[in-house]
Ligand SMILES: Nc1ncnc2c1ncn2[C@@H]1O[C@H](COP(=O)(O)OP(=O)(O)O)[C@@H](O)[C@H]1O
């Protein structure tokens with residue numbers, strides 16, 4: 001189990017690092033950010049009962065992953081980590097919306113089930129979009145673009161902080177698991193009690209880490225804002241082209257009845 | 259800025275802890291290399307954190323190059339003081355070595371070209387150019403230490419504070435570190451209980467014990483005092499035995 005975790009952590013870490021090559025990397029970060037934001041808004045505003053349309057959002061994501069040469073399968077893998085949370089939200093719909101709207105192989109499908117499925121898909125696609133955006137742009141250029149687009153500094157600083165903190169948290173989690181494993185005398189399955197220990201340990205370390213991370217950043221001149229190089233972004237024709245091509249795709253998926 | 263560092267009647271207590279520093283007076287002049295020695299828990303790390311304004315004294319004041327360390331002067335202080343933490347894991351937090359070393363210069367608002375230039379230069383100084391694109395938390399102990407040093411060198415500080423820099427280093431890395439620090443011609447304060455490192459690096463030695471300075475002088479004088487060192491959980495450097 002911990003080998004899988006190790007692999008997952010490594011992969012997630014890598015997924016967050018800007019590695020996209022070629023065209024996707026060269027497009028102005030502002031264009032990518034605008035596309036991602038409209039994409040998110042359009043997707044999240046798709047009516048839940050329009051399940052086919054909600055599912056269709058998966059296609060442009062696949063295309064974007066292909067263009068930026070991201071590993072689509074690990075992208076899907078990481079977005080599935082969120083599954084329990086979104087599914088929980090969906091669960092409420094299943095309980096409350098009991099109106100039967102269709103029947104599949106003789107099983108009644110209620111409105112709640114469709115909505116739950118749509119919510120889950122939307123959640124997963126959102127995570128994929130965000131991961132892909134970070135992957136194709138890099139966290140710093142992305143935050144730079146946010147500032148250029150007049151998104152409040154406080155919000156951008158928070159984004160950066162969460163990003164750093166998540167990384168550090170992953171490292172801690174891995175260390176705890178190694179330490180536990182080293183003393184587990186080879187048992188394969190950890191009892192619940194041990195998991196509780198691991199989680200409480202993680203909480204304690206999280207607080208400690210937050211403190212040292214803060215110190216490390218302040219010691220190097222960080223003052224609670226967004227440390228970005230005074231970078232000049234040059235908006236070129238191809239950025240306009242990129243922007244409109246994607247806005248077109250978004251409009252098609254959102255509004256055209258096929 | 260004159261690169262001196264001064265502690266005046268410093269007291270510090272951790273919340274819920276005992277007094278870690280109990281009346282420390284110390285002045286280090288421009289270009290001096292000083293070793294701050296003392297056993298575990300003597301208060302060395304605490305003193306360095308105070309010098310960078312990461313902790314504020316319970317009483318007394320810290321002055322860096324004529325400027326008092328307080329909330330409003332922190333940005334000036336931190337551009338001039340480079341602190342290398344005791345544990346490199348606490349210092350490194352970005353995903354790549356490159357990003358980590360660039361973090362300080364970015365905060366200084368430099369241009370992208372200047373940042374890249376400084377990153378390369380700092381890594382070259384610590385012999386770690388090859389690590390540029392590596393994961394900062396997947397390095398060996400010695401590599402982490404060198405990168406941690408580079409993260410402060412890239413800010414070209416005029417005062418460097420180092421907390422037990424030779425811990426976890428193999429002999430060859432330790433040797434390189436000593437050479438690197440020797441060549442540094444600004445003010446240097448090194449907290450350590452590696453007596454041989456202190457002996458090689460510094461002319462002046464300050465002994466800290468239970469939060470107080472118990473001796474301060476030329477290394478030849480201090481290292482000769484066997485009883486004093488032993489009473490502070492230290493021992494004489496090899497060359498003096
Ligand atoms: N975060 C903290 N909270 C409470 N007490 C601390 C903390 N850090 C250090 N101390 C205590 O302060 C004293 C000095 O510690 P420190 O400066 O780390 O010593 P040194 O670096 O010389 O080993 C020790 O007694 C230590 O237990």
Ligand SMILES: [Mg+2]
Nearest residue numbers: 302303344421
């Ligand atoms: Mg210490």
